Amino acid sequence: MPELPEVEVTAQSLRDQIAGATFVGWKSSGKRLRHPMPRQVLETLKGQPLLAVGRRAKYVLMEFSGGWLAAHLGMSGAMRCCAPAEPSVLHDHLRLQFCSGEGLPVDVVFHDPRRFGSFQWIDRTKLNGRDIGTALGESAVGMEPLGTEFNGDYLFAESRGRNVAIKQWLMNGQVVVGVGNIYACEALFSSGIHPARKAGSISRQRFAQLAQEIQTILSQAIRAGGSTISDFYAPDGRPGRYGQSHQVYGREGEPCPRCDGASGATGATIRRMVQGQRSTFYCRLCQR
DNA sequence: CTCTTAACCTGGACGC
DNA sequence: TGCGTCCAGGTTAAGA
Numbered sequence: 550m551p552e553l554p555e556v557e558v559t560a561q562s563l564r565d566q567i568a569g570a571t572f573v574g575w576k577s578s579g580k581r582l583r584h585p586m587p588r589q590v591l592e593t594l595k596g597q598p599l600l601a602v603g604r605r606a607k608y609v610l611m612e613f614s615g616g617w618l619a620a621h622l623g624m625s626g627a628m629r630c631c632a633p634a635e636p637s638v639l640h641d642h643l644r645l646q647f648c649s650g651e652g653l654p655v656d657v658v659f660h661d662p663r664r665f666g667s668f669q670w671i672d673r674t675k676l677n678g679r680d681i682g683t684a685l686g687e688s689a690v691g692m693e694p695l696g697t698e699f700n701g702d703y704l705f706a707e708s709r710g711r712n713v714a715i716k717q718w719l720m721n722g723q724v725v726v727g728v729g730n731i732y733a734c735e736a737l738f739s740s741g742i743h744p745a746r747k748a749g750s751i752s753r754q755r756f757a758q759l760a761q762e763i764q765t766i767l768s769q770a771i772r773a774g775g776s777t778i779s780d781f782y783a784p785d786g787r788p789g790r791y792g793q794s795h796q797v798y799g800r801e802g803e804p805c806p807r808c809d810g811a812s813g814a815t816g817a818t819i820r821r822m823v824q825g826q827r828s829t830f831y832c833r834l835c836q837r
Numbered sequence: 838c839t840c841t842t843a844a845c846c847t848g849g850a851c852g853c
Numbered sequence: 854t855g856c857g858t859c860c861a862g863g864t865t866a867a868g869a
Contacts, residue, residue: 624863663846
């Protein structure tokens with residue numbers, strides 16, 4: 550499920566429902582996630598207010614006075630808010646219990662069948678003013694694509710001398726964060742750039758369009774509640790509707806919406822290829 | 838340093 | 854019904 554739009558939608562919904570509430574307790578399934586559960590920290594957080602909920606890269610950040618509880622949804626993770634009485638189901642791995650100002654209890658449940666997700670504690674004092682992305686991992690150090698400094702000139706400058714395929718370069722998180730398999734495919738299609746083209750061979754002008762498409766597509770996806778492929782839901786239970794807007798992702802064999810639209814018979818069908826063990830969907834005529 | 842590959846997990850879809 | 858294969862939104866340690 551989770552690329553930038555899905556994580557952002559998750560963070561926004563959590564903020565609406567539990568920001569300002571007091572953390573009162575937690576329960577774990579005992580199953581190991583990508584990182585060991587920060588049990589000690591969770592104990593010390595009991596009784597503390599949740600100051601804010603934010604996002605950096607693909608991490609949901611729950612801020613407390615001493616630092617941030619950073620959640621990653623991995624490949625199949627999702628959060629849901631529910632009443633304490635609602636029982637846990639298979640693959641519910643962490644239940645965070647909150648109590649609002651009015652004394653109303655709300656639980657946040659992390660559900661993740663594949664267990665590629667994680668919870669990490671980022672200590673405010675150890676961070677020492679650095680970008681929190683540097684403490685989260687290699688995939689979180691790049692620039693936020695929806696920030697004001699992100700543009701084609703930045704991508705152009707960073708890409709010089711890079712021989713890796715543009716799609717893998719976009720997805721690795723070291724230059725720009727949050728762009729995963731779905732949105733990399735979609736942005737490259739909208740920009741007319743072939744996914745296998747070497748990053749260093751792309752012109753400044755084409756990067757200007759790519760940066761613009763990335764921002765437009767991510768923004769629209771957030772507004773649509775993200776993309777639900779099979780099992781993503783926002784914490785309020787709503788699925789994402791952006792999958793309906795996918796032009797190429799998951800559409801192998803369908804007519805290309807640009808060159809083989811309803812009008813003509815001369816266009817191509819969407820193809821699938823594998824790059825870095827991930828499926829890439831593209832149009833061989835529209836993307837060069 | 839750059840780039841590629843294998844591994845971490847579970848479950849659903851499909852072919853025989 | 855069952856069994857084998859392939860596929861899935863991500864990340865990163867290890868290898869070349």
